[in-house]
Amino acid sequence: MDDGLILDGVVARRGGFSLTADLRCGPGTTAILGPSGAGKSTLLQAVAGFLRPDRGRVVLGAEVLSDAGARSWVPPWRRRVGLVFQEPRLWPHKRVLATIRYGGRYREDDVIAWCGIGHLLDRLPRQLSGGEAQRVAIARALMARPRLLLLDEPFTGLDPARRRHLRTLLETLQAELSIPVLCVTHLVPEALELTDKLVLIDGGHVVAHGDLAGVLAAPGAFALTHALGLENLLEVEVIGPGDGTTRARLGAHEVLLPETDLAPGERGHVTVSPADVLLAAAPLTGVSARNALSGEVRDILPVGDRFLVHVDVGQPLRVEVTHAAARELGLAVGRTVWCYTKTWACRWWD
Amino acid sequence: MTEIILLSLRIALVAVLLSLPFAILVAWVLARVPFRGRLLLDVFVHLPLVLPPIVTGYVLLVVFGGHGPLADLGLAFTSTGASVAAAVVAFPLLVRPIRQAFEATDPALLHVAMSLGASPRRAFFTVALPLAAPGILAGALLAFGRSLGEFGATITFVGNIDGETRTLPLALFSALDVPGRESEATAFAIASAVLALGTLVLGELLARRSRRWTTG
DSSP, X not given: OTTOEEEEEEEEEETTEXXXXXXXXXXXXXXXXXXXXXXXXXXXXXXXXXXXXSEEEEEETXXXXXXXXXXXXXXXXXXXXXXXXXXXXXXXXXXXXXXXXXXXXXXXXXXXXXXXXXXXXXXXXXXXXXXXXXXXXXXXXXXXXXXXXXXXXXXXXXXXXXXXXXHHHHHHHHHHOOOEEEEEESOHHHHXXXXXXXXEEETTEEEEXXXXXXXXXXXXXXXXXXXXXXXXXXXXXXXXXXXXXXXXXXXXXXXEEOOOSOOTTOEEEEEEOGGGOEEESSOOOSOSOOEEEEEEEXXXXXXXXXXXXXXXXXXXXXXXXXXXXXXHHTOOTTOEEEEEEOGGGEXXXX | OHHHHHHHHHHHHHHHHHHHHHHHHHHHHHHHOOOTTHHHHHHHHHHHHXXXXXXXXXXXXXXXXXXXXXXXGOOTTSHHHHHHHHHHHHHHHHHHHHHHHHXXXXXXXXXXXXXXXXXXHHHIIIIIHHHTHHHHHHHHHHHHHHHHTOOHHHHHHHOOXXXXXXXXXXXXXXXXXXXTOHHHHHHHHHHHHHHHHHHHHHHHHHHHHHHHHHOO
């Protein structure tokens, strides 16, 4: 992990809030997910050097950025950690060219081309649109030749077209510069389109980290994945196209999913909301739902005024039912049930 | 008359230029540097605003006068001394708008500069200071206007010497002292009012122009 970021037992306090973090982020993009107030920006502040941790070590590549035990601390201006906020935070008095050259001129022509800001160089920030300003902010960070890039909610406030554009830009950066990128976001789809390395933060703690399947399986991560709409992530293998849909294999079952770019034989992930799954005590006939999965009930969890039923269909599938429905079905752990979903209730992740 | 106006303008200008670096420093410390005793500094800076100017003048005389610890600077009864008196009295008016400008600047703008490798000093001079320019300008003009009208501390510290320390208010005071010079006194009063008004108008015009560049 020569060019990665390591947070080793870091405890950082800001106001009355305290963040505890153990993390390893290699090259490539790592998405930091969590609800607001979870400690995401505290984490970024500690890495950027504007917040001094009370305990633990922050290591970037071969350099120790801060070590509370040894009382060593590299100030922010010697860290070469690029910062891009949700608000672009451009300097109102500086034109674009002067802005992006502030920290250096590393691969100037390339950066201007990647960010698509060649026609904006003599403008002032107030003459830029929101998307343009953000691209300038990214260019400014890149031209200082950062060893690590921190993005704080970069997708928030952008329309879908701009989000796609930003995603393409981040993919370009990933291909061109092999530096770690930490992207804080609460927008799960955007995060998953960027990377499969996720860190879940809640209540000032790292709840889970790893790929999506690993994060979903982590104990304690459920409430969060629920809040993020991520309860069910099913791995499928594409069989082939079928009449405006895609046929795929899910364990022993065959399912019909929305169309995809994946070729036959490739594997992918689909999500389905627990509320979009119908539960039956016996196989149904004459229903429009295309996908039937049978499995054994493993767990019944009360969530609010409903139950969340964990059915093992070869992979965990979570289904939401009302208390009344659960009673009428006679749901119990160990019982075999049938789960039905419509094709369009399933969404592809990749 | 012209000489008196020019002398007044020069003394006020030197007063502002002399105190501006200190005012910027103090404003920055008050706005951005948390430390124990900040309240004390705050009170001390505002003192000349509420102290009778004659007391300020007396303190200056004690410090810089014939037997004072800083007598060697030779400020007493000179035009530079008049600038120092004006600077001290106008200092709170200079500090306040600059401090407000520093406080209004988003600290993240400085953080970004530092993340790009700028030392705190460079971030201050390239980001914080330019963004506070409208506040600095406003404070400078306010202090300039106040310095033009300074009377009590000046007459106490540097006296009323023709061609050296006799500014417009002191000339007006002298004219009032002698019977038969009422029309001269009126002329000095009008000149003072016109200069004060001019300073305020200029300040407002510049503020309008400069306001644009700090609103991103």
